Amino acid sequence: MSSAQPDTRERILTxxxxxxxxxGGRGVRMADVARQAGLSRQAVYLHFPSRAExxxxxxxxxDAVKDVEGRLAECRAAVGGFARMEAFIRAWCAYIPEVHGVCGALLAMRDSDAEAAAAWDDRMDALREGCAAVVRDLAADGSLRADLxxxxxxxxxxxxxxxxxxxHLTGDRGWSQERYVAAMVMMARRVLCDL
Amino acid sequence: MSSAQPDTRERILTxxxxxxxxxGGRGVRMADVARQAGLSRQAVYLHFPSRAExxxxxxxxxDAVKDVEGRLAECRAAVGGFARMEAFIRAWCAYIPEVHGVCGALLAMRDSDAEAAAAWDDRMDALREGCAAVVRDLAADGSLRADLxxxxxxxxxxxxxxxxxxxHLTGDRGWSQERYVAAMVMMARRVLCDL
DNA sequence: AGTGTAAATTGACACGATGTCAAATATGGC
DNA sequence: GCCATATTTGACATCGTGTCAATTTACACT
Structure with missing residues (x-):
């Protein structure tokens, strides 16, 4: 509990x-993580029961270090449904590249590991809740298209x-982050709002 | 070459x-395929050098049996950029559920197998070529938005x-195929065309 | 000092899946 | 009956995950 060891668990995580x-999330094995943390492979299992965990x-x-929660919550400072949506998209899309590696690894395990699948789905549910809030704001505003x-x-x-x-866009098609974000804002506006 | 054996290779493929x-593409092992075809696991390797292949x-x-090429090509019968785009989206989106299983398996191997990655990218390039044709038609029509x-x-x-x-939509969110297709057509229209 | 406890190491091993190999064994054509 | 080809059988190598047991290191306490 004290600072005897410089927090092995955290060393493993970082x-x-x-x-x-x-x-990019590919081909990271338990042995690699152990080596990176300066530990034996087995020591990793002393702290985490499985690769999924x-x-x-x-x-x-x-998420904790980068404070996703906070960054997404900040969007509520924006005034008006549309401005909030744009702020939300910008905040989330800026976050994606920062966690892309872990996301990739977790997604790759989704098919084979129930725990990983549940964790991923949780994450996506949280994102969806953010989207739902944005949509509510648009609706309150009257900016949400009537037929949706x-x-x-x-x-x-x-x-x-x-x-x-x-x-797809930044990886396979080589779009820059700014271009990607601008496209997302544009698409969301055109799909969800009038004009 | 003759019809001695009822085409083992084809039995494996089907x-x-x-x-x-x-x-859904998950957890299909070489041994499963062999059993399904009524063969020993090793016999499968006599016909295909690896799981990826x-x-x-x-x-x-x-693709050959279902004639994707043909189905996508038919879209050119539609008159006008927008009608062609709609036909293309309908044709492709109707095809996805028919090949979803193989796609899933191939996609899952994309990270670990270079051959699988190349095959997938090839497939996606072909789809992109179809999209490019649609966009050209829209542009020829004057239906493509000016700022794109x-x-x-x-x-x-x-x-x-x-x-x-x-x-995402049909699996995770439970959308029906019709609803999904309608949404894709709508989104494409709103994103690519005016109004 | 000495003892106890927790963390980490070492090395071995089981498992599941892919892929390889060699030696039998059908099967059908001539 | 003989030959070629397809298939089977069983053994084995490899790689990554996960488990286990015995040992070592290091620190904490009295």
């Missing part, structure tokens, strides 16, 4: 984070700003 | 196809109709 980010803990760690109900609008916004779409 | 579709051959087989250049419009359309987005 090590995993580093490797995940530099490798290590990845999940790593995302939580990053709230659920549908939420799902569409949530789909637009998905990590996969970020990968 | 077996793989069946398993991939019913399992089996998956690739399976996608090609499905062709490349950007192509990338956006290609992103909208990605397999991942189909999974």
């Amino acid at each position: 090590g995993a984070w580093t490797l995940l980010e530099e490798g 290590l990845l999940i803990a790593t995302t939580r760690y990053i 109900d709230g659920e549908a609008a939420t799902d569409l916004l949530w789909t637009l700003v998905s990590v996969r779409n970020w990968e | 077996g793989a196809w069946t398993l991939l579709e019913e399992g 089996l998956l690739i051959a399976t996608t090609r087989y499905i 250049d062709g490349e950007a419009a192509t990338d956006l359309l290609w992103t909208l109709v990605s397999v991942r987005n189909w999974e």
